[in-house]
Amino acid sequence: DAGVIQSPRHEVTEMGQEVTLRCKPISGHDYLFWYRQTMMRGLELLIYFNNNVPIDDSGMPEDRFSAKMPNASFSTLKIQPSEPRDSAVYFCASSPAGGGTEAFFGQGTRLTVV
Amino acid sequence: AQSVTQPDIHITVSEGASLELRCNYSYGATPYLFWYVQSPGQGLQLLLKYFSGDTLVQGIKGFEAEFKRSQSSFNLRKPSVHWSDAAEYFCAVGAGGGKLIFGQGTELSVKP
Numbered sequence: 072d073a074g075v076i077q078s079p080r081h082e083v084t085e086m087g088q089e090v091t092l093r094c095k096p097i098s099g100h101d102y103l104f105w106y107r108q109t110m111m112r113g114l115e116l117l118i119y120f121n122n123n124v125p126i127d128d129s130g131m132p133e134d135r136f137s138a139k140m141p142n143a144s145f146s147t148l149k150i151q152p153s154e155p156r157d158s159a160v161y162f163c164a165s166s167p168a169g170g171g172t173e174a175f176f177g178q179g180t181r182l183t184v185v
Numbered sequence: 186a187q188s189v190t191q192p193d194i195h196i197t198v199s200e201g202a203s204l205e206l207r208c209n210y211s212y213g214a215t216p217y218l219f220w221y222v223q224s225p226g227q228g229l230q231l232l233l234k235y236f237s238g239d240t241l242v243q244g245i246k247g248f249e250a251e252f253k254r255s256q257s258s259f260n261l262r263k264p265s266v267h268w269s270d271a272a273e274y275f276c277a278v279g280a281g282g283g284k285l286i287f288g289q290g291t292e293l294s295v296k297p
Contacts, residue, residue, distance in 0.1 A: 075228075102283040114275065114287040126282060162228060166283045173219070174285055176228035 075177035077163050083183045089151040092180045095144055096165030104174060105138055105148050106162040114162075120146065153184045187212045187280045191288035198266050199296045206261040206291050208250075208276030217279030218259040220250055223290075224272045232274075235259065246270070271295045 076095040084090050096103045104119040118128040123140045131138070135154070140146040150157055160181050164174040188211045198204050210216055217236055221229040233244025240252040250261045259276060273292045277285040 104283070104285075113289045116284055116286075119282070119284060121282070127284065164229075168283070172283065173231050173234060174283065176221075176230075178226075178228045 075163055075165050075175055077161075077177035077180050079180060080178065081181045081183075083185065084153055086154055086184055087152045088184075089149065090153045090157075090182060090184075092148040092161050092163075092182070094146045094148070094163030094177060096146070096163070097167075097175055098144065100165035100167050100175070102166040102168070102174075103140060103146050104164040104166070105146070106164065106176075108160040108162060108179070109158075117148070150182075153182075155184045158182055158184050187278055187286050189276050189278050189286055189288035191274075191276055191291050193291045194289070195292045195294070197294040197296060200268050201265050204261075204263045204266045204270070204293070206274050206276075206293070208259045208261065208288060209257050210259060210276070210278045211257065212278050212280075216259075218250075218252060219277040219279070219285065220244065220248070220259075220261050221275045221277060221287075222246075222272050223275065229275065232261070266293075266295055268295045268297065 078093045105117040108114045117130045118138045120140045138148045160179045162179045164176045166172050166174045190209045192207050219234045220232040223229050232248050233242050235242045235252045242250050248263050252259050273290045275290045276288040280286045
């Protein structure tokens with residue numbers, strides 16, 4: 072398996088524009104996580120899905136953020152409208168099960184909002 | 186509430202020297218504990234994990250960690266550091282349902 076695949080790797084956008092980040096989890100993994108990494112706040116869990124269903128979105132910072140998982144092999148994180156403070160690295164991770172199982176991370180999308 | 190503290194933001198060690206990165210956690214039940222490593226521009230890679238049993242856990246790249254319940258600690262160690270170990274290291278606790286709560290990370294620099 073190729074691992075968790077995220078696209079794009081880098082995104083530069085202007086304030087106010089819509090941004091969509093994409094993730095393809097590892098096949099067979101039931102859990103998918105979206106994390107955000109910033110210098111100030113470190114790694115934060117934004118939302119996670121189990122079997123394509125959002126389980127906990129308490130980490131989503133604002134209504135400008137939304138995430139979907141239309142099928143087991145694809146998820147999106149959308150920011151609309153984007154703001155400079157959304158600049159961060161966004162990671163997608165997947166896991167075969169909950170509990171103490173390992174999460175496998177993608178290489179991340181570096182988002183810059185100017 | 187669950188939390189993870191990594192007291193050292195940045196550590197510098199000489200190549201060949203031993204390494205210990207500290208991690209303290211707060212969790213009500215028996216924790217699932219993890220150490221991940223992140224190289225620049227890369228995602229996180231699992232080094233090792235503790236679920237139960239032997240409190241000394243061996244991982245990849247020569248790393249090990251020891252779970253000490255009495256101290257709420259899960260420190261990462263390596264007897265001899267290589268230049269390629271320079272990276273950022275994250276301790277995490279499983280918070281149920283597959284969620285991970287991460288510490289702030291420790292950046293490791295290796296002097297030649």
